[in-house]
Amino acid sequence: MFTQIQLTGPVGPVLKNLLPTHILIPRDTQIAKDEVHLIMEYGLHEKWGNLQSPAANRFITSYDQSNSELIMLDKFFAELKPFSPELVILSGLHLLETQPLSMVTEKMDQVRDGLRNVPVSIPVHLELASMANEKNVKLIVEQVGYMYRVRTDLEQSWKIGLF
Numbered sequence: 001m002f003t004q005i006q007l008t009g010p011v012g013p014v015l016k017n018l019l020p021t022h023i024l025i026p027r028d029t030q031i032a033k034d035e036v037h038l039i040m041e042y043g044l045h046e047k048w049g050n051l052q053s054p055a056a057n058r059f060i061t062s063y064d065q066s067n068s069e070l071i072m073l074d075k076f077f078a079e080l081k082p083f084s085p086e087l088v089i090l091s092g093l094h095l096l097e098t099q100p101l102s103m104v105t106e107k108m109d110q111v112r113d114g115l116r117n118v119p120v121s122i123p124v125h126l127e128l129a130s131m132a133n134e135k136n137v138k139l140i141v142e143q144v145g146y147m148y149r150v151r152t153d154l155e156q157s158w159k160i161g162l163f
Helices: 013-018 073-083 093-098 101-116 134-143
Strands: 004-007 036-042 057-063 087-091 124-127 159-162
Touching: 073 101, 093 101, 093 134, 101 134
Parallel strands: 004 159, 087 124, 087 159
Antiparallel strands: 036 057
C-alpha cells in the first residue's frame, strides 16, 4: 500500500532534508530558515541521565512564527484541489491562541470558507492540541466544528493533504 502525502506548511531546508522523499512539498510553501517545534516524548519509568519519569508524558516547545500566524492557510486550500486528496488533516489552529482575537476570527473565517470547498465525500480530520483560551475554542467550534463529517468506506490507498 502506497500513501501519497502532500505537506502544505512552512518547510525549511533542514526539515525538507529530514522528510521522506515521497512527501510532496509545494514549492511556494518552502521557507528560507527552519523554525523550531520540538516535541520530547517519554514513557513510564523512562530514564534520562539519573532521572526516571513517574509517568508517560511529553514536553512541547516552539518558536514557530509561521504556524502561529497560519501564514500558509491560503496556500493549503489552494493546493487541495489540484492534489485531490482522499483525506484532509488540518492542524495548528491551537497556535492562534497568542494572536489578537481579530486575527483568530479572520483565520477561522478562512478555515470555514476553505472547508466549504472540500467535497463532503472527503473526510476532514481537525487536529487540536490543548487550548486554554475559551474565546478561541468557541470560535473553532462555531466556525469549523459544525462542518464535521465522517466517511466509513475507508480505502486501502490514501492521498493525504496535510497542513
